[in-house]
Amino acid sequence: MIHAHDSAIVRTMSRLLIPLIQLFALYVLFFGQYGPGGGFVGGVMLGASLILGILVFGTEAAPCLLAKKLVHGDGIGLMIFAGVGGLCLIGGGEFLNYSNLEIPWADTDSRRRYLGILLTQIGVAVDIAVTAISIVFSLSSSDESEHPDD
Numbered sequence: 001m002i003h004a005h006d007s008a009i010v011r012t013m014s015r016l017l018i019p020l021i022q023l024f025a026l027y028v029l030f031f032g033q034y035g036p037g038g039g040f041v042g043g044v045m046l047g048a049s050l051i052l053g054i055l056v057f058g059t060e061a062a063p064c065l066l067a068k069k070l071v072h073g074d075g076i077g078l079m080i081f082a083g084v085g086g087l088c089l090i091g092g093g094e095f096l097n098y099s100n101l102e103i104p105w106a107d108t109d110s111r112r113r114y115l116g117i118l119l120t121q122i123g124v125a126v127d128i129a130v131t132a133i134s135i136v137f138s139l140s141s142s143d144e145s146e147h148p149d150d
Contacts, residue, residue, distance in 0.1 A: 002140045004058035014056040021049035029125050030118065039121030043128025050129065051136050059140070067133050074134065077127030084119045096120065 005011060025045035032038030050067040057064060085095040093100025098116030099109050106112040 002059050005056045018049050018053055033117050039124030043125035047129035047132030070130050071134050074130050077123040080123030
């Protein structure tokens with residue numbers, strides 16, 4: 001079980017840092033095709049920010065409610081990724097060939113590619129963040145009698 005941290009400095013700094021980490025993670029996610037970053041790095045940063053909230057505020061605090069809800073949406077990222085690939089197949093192309101992506105508002109080839117890459121990166125980021133959070137929850141709920149302290 002993860003208990004809340006008792007230091008006022010750590011709690012205050014975490015309240016400031018967690019939104020900044022999440023904002024930077026979204027920046028890395030959305031602008032990953034133009035530079036270093038993308039779905040994996042953005043997902044790791046989002047997951048790490050939520051894990052920091054869990055470690056500092058405990059599992060029963062309000063900042064951790066989002067993390068608890070995210071664990072239940074484990075397959076959403078895979079569905080987004082496979083859905084984009086399926087839309088490419090419906091368009092008559094290969095799986096994840098974004099030039100054949102069937103999206104009505106993406107009328108040019110460059111818009112289809114941009115939206116396809118962005119949607120697949122969002123799917124990867126969601127899966128990575130959910131996996132990191134579920135690992136922390138599964139490690140924190142292990143029975144302490146199996147691992148006695150020496």
